[in-house]
Amino acid sequence: MRIYDISMEIRNDMMVYKNQEKRRPWLEQTRKIQEEGVNESTLHINLHTGTHMDAKWHVIEHGSTIEEIDLYKCITPCKVLDFTHLDDCITKEELLKKNIKKDDFILLKTKNSYSDEFNFEFVYVNREGAEYLQETGIKGVGIDSLGIERNQPGHQTHNTLLSKGIIILEGLRLKDIEEGEYFLCALPLKIKGGDGSPVRACLIKF
Numbered sequence: 001m002r003i004y005d006i007s008m009e010i011r012n013d014m015m016v017y018k019n020q021e022k023r024r025p026w027l028e029q030t031r032k033i034q035e036e037g038v039n040e041s042t043l044h045i046n047l048h049t050g051t052h053m054d055a056k057w058h059v060i061e062h063g064s065t066i067e068e069i070d071l072y073k074c075i076t077p078c079k080v081l082d083f084t085h086l087d088d089c090i091t092k093e094e095l096l097k098k099n100i101k102k103d104d105f106i107l108l109k110t111k112n113s114y115s116d117e118f119n120f121e122f123v124y125v126n127r128e129g130a131e132y133l134q135e136t137g138i139k140g141v142g143i144d145s146l147g148i149e150r151n152q153p154g155h156q157t158h159n160t161l162l163s164k165g166i167i168i169l170e171g172l173r174l175k176d177i178e179e180g181e182y183f184l185c186a187l188p189l190k191i192k193g194g195d196g197s198p199v200r201a202c203l204i205k206f
C-alpha cells in the first residue's frame with residue numbers, strides 16, 4: 001500500500017485566496033515547555049484555508065453544515081483526471097473526453113498544482129462543466145486551486161454542485177500524482193455550524 005499526501009502545509013506564509021492578509025492562518029503558542037512543562041498552541045484559521053472541503057452552507061442559505069457531511073463521500077474510491085494542458089477553465093467538452101460516471105469522485109489535476117503562489121488566473125471549472133458533472137451524478141469533485149470557480153456571478157459552479165450534495169474539495173496538491181484510480185481519504189473536522197473545514201487529504205494505492 002502506498003499513501004500520497006495531497007494536502008497543503010498550513011503555515012503563516014502559505015498561499016491564501018487572492019493573497020488577502022485576513023485569510024492568513026496564525027498559530028499562536030500559548031504555553032511553553034520551558035515555563036509550564038508543555039507546549040500548547042491556538043490556531044486561528046479561516047475554514048477555507050489550504051486543502052479544505054466546502055459545506056452547502058458556504059453558498060446556500062439554510063444549507064447543511066460541515067459536521068453533517070456524509071463520511072462515505074470522504075473515504076471513497078476516486079479518479080485523478082489530468083487537465084494540465086488547459087490554461088483557462090475546465091469545460092464540459094474537456095470533461096466529456098474523460099470517462100466520468102455516476103457516483104465517481106473525481107480529482108482535477110491542472111497547472112495550479114505546479115505553483116505555490118496564488119495565481120489570479122487559476123484554472124477552474126466553468127458553469128457548463130459544473131452542470132455536466134451535476135447531471136452525471138458524481139459523488140464529489142476536487143481541484144488544485146483554492147477555488148473551484150473564478151469570479152463567477154452568483155457562485156454558479158459552487159451552487160450547481162453543492163445544491164446536489166456533490167462534495168467540493170479545494171486546494172489539493174496533485175503535481176506528483178499520475179492520472180488514474182486511487183482511494184481517497186479527506187475528512188473534515190466536526191465543526192458544528194461550519195461552512196467548511198481544512199482536511200488532510202491523501203490518496204491510497206493498494
Ligand SMILES: [Zn+2]
Pocket residue numbers: 048052053054058146170196
Ligand atoms: Zn472553499
